[in-house]
Amino acid sequence: xxxxxxxxxxxxxxxxxxEQPARVLRTVAHLRPAHxxxxxxxxxxxxxxxxxxxAHTAAHVRRLGQARDFDSDTPYFAGIGDHARRAVxxxxxxxxxxxxxxxxxxxxxxxxxxxxxxxxxxxxxxxNQIAIAAVAARGRLGAERVAVWDFDAHHGNGTEAILxxxxxxxxxxxxxxxxxxxxGTQDLGPRTRNWPVAxxxxxxxxxxxxxxxxxxxxxxxxxLILVSAGFDAYAxxxxxxxxxxxxxxxxxxxxxxxxxxxxxxxxxxxxxxxxPLLVDAFLSAWNxxx
Numbered sequence: 001x002x003x004x005x006x007x008x009x010x011x012x013x014x015x016x017x018x019e020q021p022a023r024v025l026r027t028v029a030h031l032r033p034a035h036x037x038x039x040x041x042x043x044x045x046x047x048x049x050x051x052x053x054x055a056h057t058a059a060h061v062r063r064l065g066q067a068r069d070f071d072s073d074t075p076y077f078a079g080i081g082d083h084a085r086r087a088v089x090x091x092x093x094x095x096x097x098x099x100x101x102x103x104x105x106x107x108x109x110x111x112x113x114x115x116x117x118x119x120x121x122x123x124x125x126x127x128n129q130i131a132i133a134a135v136a137a138r139g140r141l142g143a144e145r146v147a148v149w150d151f152d153a154h155h156g157n158g159t160e161a162i163l164x165x166x167x168x169x170x171x172x173x174x175x176x177x178x179x180x181x182x183x184g185t186q187d188l189g190p191r192t193r194n195w196p197v198a199x200x201x202x203x204x205x206x207x208x209x210x211x212x213x214x215x216x217x218x219x220x221x222x223x224l225i226l227v228s229a230g231f232d233a234y235a236x237x238x239x240x241x242x243x244x245x246x247x248x249x250x251x252x253x254x255x256x257x258x259x260x261x262x263x264x265x266x267x268x269x270x271x272x273x274x275x276p277l278l279v280d281a282f283l284s285a286w287n288x289x290x
Contacts (some may be wrong), residue, residue: 002259006273012078051132055131056132059119064126065081069130070126074121074124091113112125114150115154130148135166172216174194201242206248225262231249252285254286
């Protein structure tokens with residue numbers, strides 16, 4: 001297991017917000033001693049404009065440097081553009097590693113990214129690193145078919161909007177509805193699939209939706225699976241109303257391993273103090289016998 005992590009990703013934010021530095025600080029503090037055999041590496045230099053423009057507008061790239069809030073959930077922080085660029089660099093590096101080495105890789109970074117659209121930061125997300133990584137994998141890394149599997153509790157609206165209709169890309173999202181951001185209620189076509197799950201849906205039904213979504217990913221026969229790994233579908237997450245338990249995230253890791261396909265996962269949501277245990281369960285099961 002390779003963990004891509006830059007400690008600077010915890011240098012912005014506030015403990016008053018759900019998306020806070022403690023998310024990664026606690027996770028790193030748990031994973032390092034729990035898995036001394038795993039490899040840790042700091043990603044390369046922050047992604048340049050040429051990489052960001054694979055998925056974002058030039059106006060949005062310029063907007064990242066303007067010292068004013070994007071919305072109430074997505075405030076401006078000093079240096080936020082550089083933090084987001086480092087998260088993008090980690091995502092692209094993760095995709096490249098998965099294709100080259102065919103071994104599990106996890107980008108343990110913040111900010112998350114799957115709500116950011118081509119021209120708008122929103123929902124704690126400033127740049128959409130998984131969408132950028134998907135486009136880069138096809139255009140620069142040699143993959144012909146790339147799938148994004150998003151099991152975060154919130155719909156990956158930005159990823160969907162950026163990737164929908166692009167050649168050789170499949171998007172699947174399983175998410176709470178009703179819930180933020182209110183999108184993802186239906187499929188947009190055969191390569192843009194959504195599984196909305198009602199609040200407090202029984203675990204077995206939620207897991208069945210997740211199984212169906214990964215089966216659809218598999219049916220696409222991707223050269224690379226990119227995972228928006230959000231852990232806010234956990235039963236005790238403070239900002240959602242879902243029912244999954246720790247062992248369910250382990251099951252997701254087991255399923256991902258069983259696909260036999262190159263895969264890279266990126267941290268998205270997950271706001272419970274138990275986040276380190278959830279990440280560990282997913283990564284350990286995915287990495288088993290790798």
